[in-house]
Amino acid sequence: MTDIPFDAIGFDLDGTLLDTFRDLGAAVNHALVLGGFSEVSIESSKDLIGGGAKIMLARAVEAQGGLPEDEFRRLYKAMLGYYEANNAVHTAPYPGVREVLATLADSGVRMAVVTNKFEAFARNVLTQLDLIDAFETVIGGDSMGKGEDGQFLAKPHPAPVLAAREATGDGLFVFIGDSTYDVRAARGAGVPVVAAAYGYCDRPPHELGADAVIDSFAGLIPALNALGAAN
Numbered sequence: 001m002t003d004i005p006f007d008a009i010g011f012d013l014d015g016t017l018l019d020t021f022r023d024l025g026a027a028v029n030h031a032l033v034l035g036g037f038s039e040v041s042i043e044s045s046k047d048l049i050g051g052g053a054k055i056m057l058a059r060a061v062e063a064q065g066g067l068p069e070d071e072f073r074r075l076y077k078a079m080l081g082y083y084e085a086n087n088a089v090h091t092a093p094y095p096g097v098r099e100v101l102a103t104l105a106d107s108g109v110r111m112a113v114v115t116n117k118f119e120a121f122a123r124n125v126l127t128q129l130d131l132i133d134a135f136e137t138v139i140g141g142d143s144m145g146k147g148e149d150g151q152f153l154a155k156p157h158p159a160p161v162l163a164a165r166e167a168t169g170d171g172l173f174v175f176i177g178d179s180t181y182d183v184r185a186a187r188g189a190g191v192p193v194v195a196a197a198y199g200y201c202d203r204p205p206h207e208l209g210a211d212a213v214i215d216s217f218a219g220l221i222p223a224l225n226a227l228g229a230a231n
Contacts, residue, residue: 002221004107005228007171010164010191011135012155013115013122014049015178015199017097017217018129021046022090023083024053028060031079035071037064049200050179052116052141052154053079080118087121088128094198096218101134103221110171112164116141116154116181137167155181158188165191174224183208194223 014020025045032039040048040060048056057079061067067075104111112135115122119140126132139160144153153159155177165173175186178199186193187209195201195210196217205213212223 002103002107004104004109004221004224005172006109006174006224008110008112008165008168008173009104009224010112010114010161010168010173010175012175012177012179012182012196012199013113013117013125015046015201016176016182016196017093017113017131018091018125019094020087020091020125021049021200023087024049024056026086026089027053027079027083028057030082031057031075032060032064034078035061035067035075037061046200047202050116050181050202053083053118084121084124087125091125091129093129093131094217096216098131100217100220101131105134110168111135112168113138114155114160114164114175114185115139119143137164139164139167156184156188158185158190161185161189161191165189174227176220178205180208183210192227194220194227 011017022042025042028045029039048059054076057076061072113122117140119138119142122138122140141152141154144159147153161175174192176194176196178196179202183193192211195205195208195213197205197213197215212227214220214223
């Protein structure tokens with residue numbers, strides 16, 4: 001058993017636990033073609049990930065001239081439908097994820113997923129990859145409902161991270177993610193945050209403002225030990 005200096009850990013999903021860009025990129029391209037737009041390169045779809053599927057598609061559409069709101073909604077629904085049916089074709093855990101999660105579980109660490117992906121999609125992907133049982137809760141971009149402005153309370157709002165902390169016992173909690181959305185949500189929730197440099201970072205990893213940066217998932221436990229020693 002490994003001694004971990006945190007009681008619970010929250011994980012972002014896309015770009016942190018799972019390499020999802022190929023399936024997300026295919027869904028974006030499906031919608032773009034329906035709308036008469038040019039496809040984006042699958043590799044470049046990494047740059048669109050971060051704020052959830054709606055923002056991902058919006059960025060791709062805006063880069064090609066934009067659409068009226070009603071037409072965009074139609075494409076967005078088409079994208080979600082395609083992704084629902086094809087969300088684990090190429091998606092896979094990053095190297096080391098299964099082994100590290102098993103070590104954390106054996107050490108009594110409680111774990112949660114906090115993603116801007118819709119909760120049902122996140123649960124579906126994790127179930128297909130046989131990872132769902134590692135987590136006490138999965139909080140998606142739609143799990144917390146909407147705020148007064150009508151927008152979902154998703155990252156960078158701290159509410160999902162706070163909910164994950166509560167669901168895992170309100171002990172010493174740390175969050176792991178790969179974007180400014182993750183860092184801002186963790187900061188707002190008042191918990192330390194580790195940046196996944198191997199993910200889809202929307203800024204250079206060392207400029208995200210995290211407390212630690214890891215180059216691979218296998219580096220997570222040493223980073224947690226270093227954070228614990230420093231606090």
